[in-house]
Each structure stands twice: as C-alpha cells, then as structure tokens.
Amino acid sequence: MSELRDELRYLSSHEWARVESDGSVTVGITDHAQEALGDVVYVELPDVGSEVNASQEAGVVESVKAASDIFSPISGEVVAINEALEDAPETVNSSPYDDGWFFKVTPSDLNELDNALDAEAYKALIEE
Amino acid sequence: MLKETPLTSLHLELGAKLVDFGGWNMPLHYGSQMEEHHAVRSHAGVFDVSHMTIVDISGEDAKTYLQYLLANDVAKLQANGKALYTAMLNEAGGVIDDLIVYQMASGYRLVVNCATREKDLAWMQKQVEDFQVTIRERDDYAMLAVQGPEARAIVDRLLDAVSELQALKVFSGVSVGTGMDAWFVARTGYTGEDGYEIMLPNKAVETFARSLVAAGVHPCGLGSRDTLRLEAGMNLYGHEMDESTSPLLANMAWTIAWEPEARDFVGRAALREQRDAGLPAKLVGLVIKGKGVLRDGQALVAKSCNEKGVITSGSFSPTLGTSIALARVPMSFANQCQAVIRGREVDVAIVKPCFVRNGQKVF
Numbered sequence: 339m340s341e342l343r344d345e346l347r348y349l350s351s352h353e354w355a356r357v358e359s360d361g362s363v364t365v366g367i368t369d370h371a372q373e374a375l376g377d378v379v380y381v382e383l384p385d386v387g388s389e390v391n392a393s394q395e396a397g398v399v400e401s402v403k404a405a406s407d408i409f410s411p412i413s414g415e416v417v418a419i420n421e422a423l424e425d426a427p428e429t430v431n432s433s434p435y436d437d438g439w440f441f442k443v444t445p446s447d448l449n450e451l452d453n454a455l456d457a458e459a460y461k462a463l464i465e466e
Numbered sequence: 467m468l469k470e471t472p473l474t475s476l477h478l479e480l481g482a483k484l485v486d487f488g489g490w491n492m493p494l495h496y497g498s499q500m501e502e503h504h505a506v507r508s509h510a511g512v513f514d515v516s517h518m519t520i521v522d523i524s525g526e527d528a529k530t531y532l533q534y535l536l537a538n539d540v541a542k543l544q545a546n547g548k549a550l551y552t553a554m555l556n557e558a559g560g561v562i563d564d565l566i567v568y569q570m571a572s573g574y575r576l577v578v579n580c581a582t583r584e585k586d587l588a589w590m591q592k593q594v595e596d597f598q599v600t601i602r603e604r605d606d607y608a609m610l611a612v613q614g615p616e617a618r619a620i621v622d623r624l625l626d627a628v629s630e631l632q633a634l635k636v637f638s639g640v641s642v643g644t645g646m647d648a649w650f651v652a653r654t655g656y657t658g659e660d661g662y663e664i665m666l667p668n669k670a671v672e673t674f675a676r677s678l679v680a681a682g683v684h685p686c687g688l689g690s691r692d693t694l695r696l697e698a699g700m701n702l703y704g705h706e707m708d709e710s711t712s713p714l715l716a717n718m719a720w721t722i723a724w725e726p727e728a729r730d731f732v733g734r735a736a737l738r739e740q741r742d743a744g745l746p747a748k749l750v751g752l753v754i755k756g757k758g759v760l761r762d763g764q765a766l767v768a769k770s771c772n773e774k775g776v777i778t779s780g781s782f783s784p785t786l787g788t789s790i791a792l793a794r795v796p797m798s799f800a801n802q803c804q805a806v807i808r809g810r811e812v813d814v815a816i817v818k819p820c821f822v823r824n825g826q827k828v829f
Contacts, residue, residue: 376495376498376499379759380758382808398808400758400759402689402782
C-alpha cells in the first residue's frame, strides 16, 4: 500500500504539492508513482528562474523502464531545484515526499491548488 | 484472457508485478528490476520464459526442410544437443523471426519468440509442401533460464547431473532423463552470462523453480531480461529486426550460411541482391556522453551526414550506470553522433554493439 500524506495536494498525473511556511510550493511525485515507475535513473528538472504553468510539463522522470513527464501543480517561478537528484536519482524511490522532492515554486496564484486533489480523493483515484 | 505459465501462483507469491507480454501474463519484476539485473551479473537469477514457443521437427526430411526454411544451415550441427542461432526469412529477405535450433535424437527443436508464435507456425506449415516432416508444438513444456556466474554450479548440484552438465560446451544442450518427460538443459542464454536454458515438463517446473529460489537464485522478470540482453548486445525481435529488415542490417550476417552455394533457402536471392548492392546502414552500439536516457525510436544525427539514424533499443544500463542503446545508422556515421532527446541533441559515442560480457565492460 503506497503512502499518502494528508497535508499534500495531488494531481491525477501523480505529482504532489506542499505549501511551505514561506509561501513557496514544493513539488514531487507520489509514492504510488515511484512504485509504478520502478528504479528511477534520471530526472530532468526546470531551470531555476524559469516559469512553470499549472498542469503543464515541467520536467521528466526516467526509470529503467520508461520516461514520464512531470506536470507542475501550480504556476509560478522556479526558485530551487533538488540538485541532489542528479547524482542520486534513486532518492525519488526511497523518499518520494521528503529528500526526493523535485522543484520549488513561488506561486503566482496559490488558489490554483484548489483544483488539485486532497489525499482522500487521490487515494480513491489510485485505488480504482 | 491472458495465457499463463504454470508458475503464475509462484510469481505472485514471490511478489511479482505481472504484465501482459505478447498475450501472456508475465512477471515484469519482483520489486526491483535493478536488483534482479545485478543478481544475474554477480550471482544467479531465474527467469520464467515458458511463454517462448518450443517446436519439435521430426520426420525423414527434417534436415532438408530446415535447410530450406532457415538462413543458417542445420548441417553445421554435427551432434545431438548442438545449437544454432538463425533467422527465418521471408522471400524478400526480411526476418520473420530469429530462433535457436537444437539437434535432438528425434530430429530438431526450435525455440521461437512468443509474440510471433502464430505467424511462425503458419509460415513453417506453409513451407512444408512436399517435405516429409511433422511439426509439433511442445506446449507440454515449460522453460526456465537460469543465468549468472553461479547459475551452472547451482543447477548441476540440484539436478544431481554434475558430470554430464559440467562437460557441456557453450551453445549445446543435453537431455536429462528419457522419453516425453525428459528435461533438456542447454548452455545458452540471453544475458551475456554463463548459465542454462532448461526445458522441462509443465508439471515439474514449479517444484524446480522453488528449489532454485531456495538455493539462493534470484527470481527475475522480463524487465531485467531486457536490460541484460541489451548490455550483452543481443537483438530483440521487433526492435533490431522485423519482416521489413534484412538480417544484414542487424549484425546477423554471421548467421547466414552462404555455403554450400547449392543450398536454396527462403530469402536467399533477395539477400544476395542486398549484399551485392552494398548496405545502406549498420547496427551499432551507443553510449551516452551527456545526460539523459536513450530510448527506442529516438533519432540520431551527425554533422557529416544528412541522413538520420534511429535507436532500435535504448535503456539505462544498470551495470555501467549510464545509458546505452543499439541503433541503426547510415554507413558514414563514425565515432560519434547526437541523439535527439525531447528536442535536445546529446552527444553519444558509437561503439561495437556489445557492452557487457561475464560481468565486465567490453567496449
């Protein structure tokens, strides 16, 4: 059974978003997603300073098996990326909600997250 | 409804993720494809390959029939158990399938791909014409591949057939037991490691698979089978070759027996024309120099050439820790080219299409 966290918001494409105390939003992929992908071997992240748009591609995660697009749950400017993933992409498998985060955004409109799923709705989706 | 091997319940018990593979419900992995890959390179792994099609050919014309059906010449097989890798071609010289043929006491045994089973059997039937042969699919047999540096020692011990099996040469097999229930153990594989492919009765396979796992052999799925064969530079039907691809463009020239000149085989005339006209492309190995993962279908470009190449099989290589691929490129491509990955050109080195053998990097 994959882990879910109540404080996160989720996309049906299996990304999560966490609103931090400084108002920034951290983005990663869910435990369910990393399980389905298998061993992650490469992550392509947006550049710091670039703009990402809600529900649009912001990067790519590749496992041994396949490449999957990463969609951003929110629009805004990328203020940080998880550079540790370059040398240790397997962190996405071992710690999808903590050390395996992808990028951090200063949101242009936090209300966009109202369109995302809460833990209960995401749970229902992956159990379908 | 997916077809199942006799091992489905064992796969589930061992935690397999099962997927539809050519109409069969097969294990993709048992948790980590990467761990399974490393187990085969360093120790031993067992793959359920019962989905592959085993076909026995017998009858007084078995030899001459196969000499006509196959591009390689079964006359090269000089003793029972010996194996030959070959293509089965259409009249245009395209590859209907690639397969291994073993000489058996009762005739010959072919092991063909599962995804091509129906068209293979239909084609083989069609070529029979006046040949006196019996074609019998052996769906009463399951098949396990036990591969890795420790694989043979473990199997030899379990089968209590140490002396017979230790003497077995690469690319040959031996029957263990007699009659319809005999096991056939061949020193062949699809991983670049030593090991066996074992054909055994359906009813015997679960007990044997359990004893392998109990002896420390790692259960492995089709995911690691693919990364292992790619590292070994081995072709996969539907990727490196298909019905519209000549074996000459898939590094299979060595499997075409041109001699004796008098032997006619399906596709011979077309292949000779292709050979005499000169080949437009070659199958090479690629190793990425920059970041990313090479994947099937990605285009390849080189400054010196207007034509493009294409990746036929690409993946991350668990042994090398970087991405590798097999690719078909124009003859003029030399030492380096660029792979187009999501619109970005990434440098890749062109190498001989064999990356890992017996656990070691070989390029």
